[in-house]
Amino acid sequence: MEPGVSVLEASGLTVYYGPVRGVSDVSFSVGEGEIVALLGANGAGKSTVLKAVSGIVKPRSGALAFNGRDLAGVPAPARVRLGLVQVPEGRRIFPSLTVRENLELAAFGSAGQGARAWRAGRQREARRARLEAVLRSFPLLDNHLAKLAGMLSGGEQQVLAIARAMMAEPVLLMVDEPSLGLAPQMVESVYDLLAQIALGGTSVLLVEQNVGLAFEVSQRAYVLQHGSVVLSGPSTELAGDPRVVSAYLGEAKPGSSAEPGLLDEPAAGPRTT
Ligand SMILES: Nc1ncnc2c1ncn2[C@@H]1O[C@H](COP(=O)(O)OP(=O)(O)OP(=O)(O)O)[C@@H](O)[C@H]1O
Ligand SMILES: [Mg+2]
Structure with a gap:
């Protein structure tokens, strides 16, 4: 599929953590x-790219343009207001607040009309309208509004984390490994949600x-x-490309150890991020 207007353009992003290189010359x-x-693979630089877009880390070089606007010098909270919203890793919901309270809190810092109405003193109506809109697209949460968020299953918490991000009316939603640790059925629900969100016009x-x-x-x-980016292209083409496997295996020669099973499981073990 040919993309329409570019919402986000990254060119030549290079990020260092002290002496450690996070990513080098990444464009997308x-x-x-x-x-x-x-x-x-683990440590390839995926989260670093999201952090650079969110403004959590400052690239050593390269540029980010959001709807044509240079993001250099735009601090993280201002990026959220522009509509660049990341679902936090580890979901980071408030476990001792209800699902509804979690969603209402998220209405702060919204990029769109909600925020403007809020500032204009029409907070309550704006908040309710936005909450209703989000709940319409997240029926899974509708029955749990009064429940403490900490009582939700891992999958439901992931859905709540995405719903919270959607309360901010993102133009671009960033999600870091949403399927991690979820039961297969919940993974499917989460992915259906992401597809729906994109159909609604939000980039992901x-x-x-x-x-x-x-x-x-x-x-x-x-x-x-x-x-570094070693491969890119339409997903339908890359899906059958043995070089994807090589990229994951690092040193392996292209096609030499194409074990599909290897790619079907999320990585286990301790996480660095
Ligand atoms: N806070 C940090 N301090 C030092 N080095 C870091 C830091 N965060 C990431 N790195 C390093 O930057 C490189 C890219 O890490 P990053 O977290 O972006 O990888 P990733 O692709 O998200 O990996 P994973 O799949 O494990 O989440 C790695 O070498 C990592 O060790
Ligand atoms: Mg990561």
């Missing part, structure tokens, strides 16, 4: 209503270890290896 774009996947930048899933839901993908 995300079109309007497009789902773009960032793939790669998706980081995922489970390449099979990512290729299914995304239109285009970029594969990172050791901090």
